[in-house]
Amino acid sequence: MHHRLKLLISFFAISMILLSTITSSYIQVSYGAYAKAPLSPTGPTVNDDTLTVEKVTGGLDFPTSMAFLGPNDILVTEKATGKVMRVTNGFVLPQPVLDVPVASAIERGLLGIAISKQPDGKTFVFLSYTESGNGVDSSDVDALVDPLGNRLYRYEFVDGRLINPVLLFDLTAIPPNTRGEHNAGKIRIGPDNNVYYMVGEVGGHRTQAQNIIDGPAPNGLGGVLRITQDGDLVDPGDPIFGEGLPLNVYYAMGIRNSFGMDFDPLTGNLWDTENGPVAGDEINLVFPGFNSGWFQVQGYVDEDLLEHGTTEADLVYFGKGQYADPKFVWTLPVGVTALKFLNSFKLGDQFANNMFVGDINNGLLYRFTLNEGRDAIFINDTYVGNVELLEDNEIDDPKENQPLIFGQGFGGITDIQVGPDGYLYILSYTGSVYRILPIADSIVPKSQPSSPPSSPAQNGTLTSQAVSAVILGIDGDNSYSPEPIEIESGQTVTWYNGDTISHTVTSGQDGDPDEGVLFDSDSIIPNQSYSLKFVEAGEFDYYCIYHPTMVGQVVVNQPDTSSSTSEDSPEDSPEDSPEDSTDEGDEEN
Known part of the structure; x- marks a missing residue:
């Protein structure tokens, strides 16, 4: 029996146990904000006179993630329709390559996509989505039908369609706080050719994976899960957190929710973004065994932003688990989302292998540089503005953001990718795909947008x-x-x-x-x-x-x-x- 079959059985059983034992004292009461930045009336711009922004396409319905099949050929997931749309040469093809039934309340939906080309010529496409409980889109909103689960599938791309689905993960999507939030869903194929799947704590689950010492056992939520592309355990003989499911598929835990992760092309290290509640949006270096600290810690542990009085000793550790502080913190959340390394010199040598991060609240695109060892964020001399305030790698006042802003006006950013052409592509929830490229490479006529009014x-x-x-x-x-x-x-x-x-x-x-x-x-x-x-x-x-x-x-x-x-x-x-x-x-x- 493949390990994936065991995963399905074990996660179902654990989920049922959790739902019967969780107590109201662990339910998160802060609802937070789900408003999203609109597109700037003058369109998105970047803060470099040698670069420009082009609109690749529009008309998508709340797109969440994208992946390149090839040059000028993109698959895009739509949150509430459950459709995987194909964009070729700037045109959205009228028929989706796949349409799956999704639950769509708040942060549920069709959430993540990753593509892997196989040596035998096959193309695998991995999708994560909250599967509808009755086969009808948005039935959790319209008829209060509970979703079947947060699921990770592998498909094959054949003749313009996604076929032969294989269910790899089946995790509970039932939130104890009754809301459909914190489902995460991003997927990445690592340098080791394995599948990395980010899943949030799903509406306030409080298990030992969320650092509740006397809570239920981990149930596969609130972390990064790792398996092979066939759904097997990566290293059965040397698990990171411990023997048995689901511990042996966790790569990291203690994560509240995330809309972005990527591998550093120079080191292979995994980095992610993490969303705080009323405080502490983060960027993290995610090593094997990483414990991000949630529900006890958000932001730097010594600052105690959540006012829990928690130290590292108060967290729950399994196997090789280890807490580490984030590498960057917004004290006041900005709704941090996508994260991508620009593994290209096409935008200029100074931007090659920089980290780019988006947000949903402001429609801003941030740029980060790393230190020489590439294990920390280091704001170097390529930035303009008061960088001294950023020496602590923390933004206490929103105005400290300014040197980090690389672009603005995109609307809420849901994904960032690098195309086969080496340009940076930005996905906006408003339904558009943009690309950032040198003005010298652009063939689109440019008009100077009028300046916004000062009052x-x-x-x-x-x-x-x-x-x-x-x-x-x-x-x-x-x-x-x-x-x-x-x-x-x-x-x-x-x-x-x-x-x-x-x-x-x-x-x-x-x-x-x-x-x-x-x-x-x-x-x-x-x-x-x-x-x-x-x-x-x-x-x-x-x-x-x-x-x-x-x-x-x-x-x-x-x-x-x-x-x-x-x-x-x-x-x-x-x-x-x-x-x-x-x-x-x-x-x-």
């Missing part, structure tokens, strides 16, 4: 009925100016984001059962604005879902009836202005 009053769209406000940054009740905003019913407020990262204008306060019901801007990226017309008198609290300490209030007064008109009559609730520039109409992830 809302300069955009030429405000009228006497509009009141302008500025989003200053994370500073409690001084985050929005003016504070409070006082207007009359029928007037419009336009908030302009003057900060360096994205924020939101969301009705209510963090934790309110009806937060965001009256109005919700979604992500407002830097230098962009959001407008809202208030038609009813009252006091309306609002805050930023990314940074809940940012709070404000709009006080709407009833105008003098002698000067009011039917057009300004109050209605039941605030309503979006037709000019709402941030309303993308996207589904929540």
